[in-house]
Amino acid sequence: MRFVVFFAVLVGGVWAAPQLERRACSHDNCLRAMIGSSAVAAPSSSSSSSSVVSSTASSAPPWVKTTAPSGAIIVDGTSPFTPGSFPTVQGGVNALSLTTTNPQVLFIYPGTYVEQVYIPPLISNLTVQGWTPDSRSYEANTATITFNLALLNVSSDDETATVRQWNPNTKFYNLNIANTFGHVNKNGQNLAVSAHTTNQGYYGVQLWGYQDTLLANTGNQLYAKSLIVGAIDFIFGQTATAWFDKIDIRTIAAGCITASGRSSAANPSWYVINNSTVAGINDTIPAGTNFLGRPWDSFARVVFQNTSLSDVIAPAGWRVWSTSVGGATNIGNVTFAEYGNYGPGSVLNEGPRASFSEQLDAPVRIESILGAAYRDEWWVDLSYLD
Ligand SMILES: *[C@@H]1O[C@H](CO)[C@@H](O)[C@H](O)[C@H]1NC(C)=O
Ligand SMILES: *[C@@H]1O[C@H](CO)[C@@H](O)[C@H](O)[C@H]1NC(C)=O
Ligand SMILES: *[C@@H]1O[C@H](CO)[C@@H](O)[C@H](O)[C@H]1NC(C)=O
Ligand SMILES: *[C@@H]1O[C@H](CO)[C@@H](O)[C@H](O)[C@H]1NC(C)=O
Ligand SMILES: *[C@@H]1O[C@H](CO)[C@@H](O)[C@H](O)[C@H]1NC(C)=O
Ligand SMILES: *[C@@H]1O[C@H](CO)[C@@H](O)[C@H](O)[C@H]1NC(C)=O
Ligand SMILES: *[C@@H]1O[C@H](CO)[C@@H](O)[C@H](O)[C@H]1NC(C)=O
16 A cells, blocks of 8 residues: 655654744644644634733633643743743653642643653643633644654654653643654654553544554543544554544545554453544545554454544455555454444445454443443543533
C-alpha cells in the first residue's frame, strides 16, 4: 500500500521552531496549517486577559474553563506570564508534587506549546485542563501542545509522543495534542499521545498525527467527545481495555484506523468504538482507502458499533497485517466486529466484509470493558457519556 506524503513539508517550518507562538499562531490557524483545510471549527476569540478571565468566573456555567481552580499549577506561554505560572507545559509538570496524595490540577492557558511533555508517575490523581470557553466539545480548544519526533529520532514509539502520559488516575480535558512529523516509509511512527498507564480519561481533546497517533496501551482508558486524526494504525497498543465514545475519527490518507497488538487469549485488551463518526478529514480522501483495523498481533480485538462510517472505509472493512508476499497476516484469532454501524461505508451499503470479521447480534456494553462500577471511577467523567 502506498501512503501519500503531504505534511512532512511542515517539518523544519513554523511548527518545528522550539518557541511559543500564542499570538502568531492561534490553535485554529496552526491546525489549519497542518491539515491545509478548515476541518476544525473556528474557535471563539481566545482573549484571555485577566480581566476577561475574572469577570467570567463567578457567573459562568460549569463548561466555561477560563479560570484556573484554586491550587492549580498554571501554564501560561504568554508574556507577561500570569504571576507564579510556568511558560512551558513541562515546567508546570515539573512543579507537580511527587509526594502529595491530594489530587493535583494543571491548568493550561491559550497558546501553542512547542515541546515534548513527559508526565511521570505521581502518587496523586491529576487533572490537566486546557483553557476553553466550552469544555463540552473539542471545537473551542485553545491550548495546543505540538512536537515532531518519529521513531527514526528515538528508540521507542513511546519516546516519539508529544505527550508521554505515565501517571495513572489522570483526566485530560480540552487540549489539542499534535505530532507534526508527517510520514516516511520506515520508522515514521509519530505519536501524539502515549497513554501508558491505567485509569485515564480524555475528554474534548484533539489528537493529531499520521502514523500511530494514539498509543492506548495499558489498563482501563476512556476517550469521549474528542477528535482523533491520522492515517496509519493511529489507534494502537497492546493490552489496554479502552472505550471510545462520541469520537470523530478523521483520516488524512490511506491506511488503517486501529492496530490492536493483543497477543494471546489471556490478554484483556479491547478497543470498542461506540457512537462515533469515521470520515476523511476532507473530500480529498478517496473512497475505499481506509480500513477499520488490521491485526498488529493475532488476537487483535476491536469493535466498531453504532458508528457512522463514510465511504472512505473499504468494502472489506478490515485487512490483514501485511499484504506483502509471505508477510504475517495475523488473522488467526482476531475479533474484528461491528454492530449497528450506518452510512456509506457500513455493511448496510457495501461489502462483502473480510471473512475474518463478523457482525454482532448486540452491542458490547461499557461495563464489560471498564468494569461494572465504571460509573464510580474517579477518572470516568459521566458528563461526556451523556
Ligand atoms: C484535505 O486534507 C489534506 C490532508 O490533511 C490536505 O493536504 C489538503 O490540502 C486538504 N484539501 C482541501 C481542499 O482542503
Ligand atoms: C528527526 O529525524 C529527522 C531525520 O533524521 C530529522 O530531519 C529531524 O530534524 C529530527 N527531528 C528532531 C526533532 O530532532
Ligand atoms: C484517585 O483516583 C482513584 C481511582 O482512579 C480513586 O479511587 C481515588 O479516590 C482518587 N483519589 C482522590 C483523592 O480523589
Ligand atoms: C454508546 O452508543 C449508544 C448508541 O449510539 C449510546 O446510546 C450510548 O450512550 C453510548 N455510550 C455508552 C456508554 O453506551
Ligand atoms: C450517538 O447516538 C445518539 C443516539 O442514538 C445519536 O443521536 C447521535 O447522533 C450519535 N452520535 C454519534 C457521534 O454517533
Ligand atoms: C489461535 O491461537 C491458538 C492458541 O495460541 C493456536 O493454537 C491456534 O492455532 C490459533 N488459530 C489460528 C487459526 O491461528
Ligand atoms: C444502535 O444501532 C442499532 C442498529 O442501527 C439500532 O437499532 C439501535 O437503536 C442503536 N442503539 C442506540 C442506543 O442508538
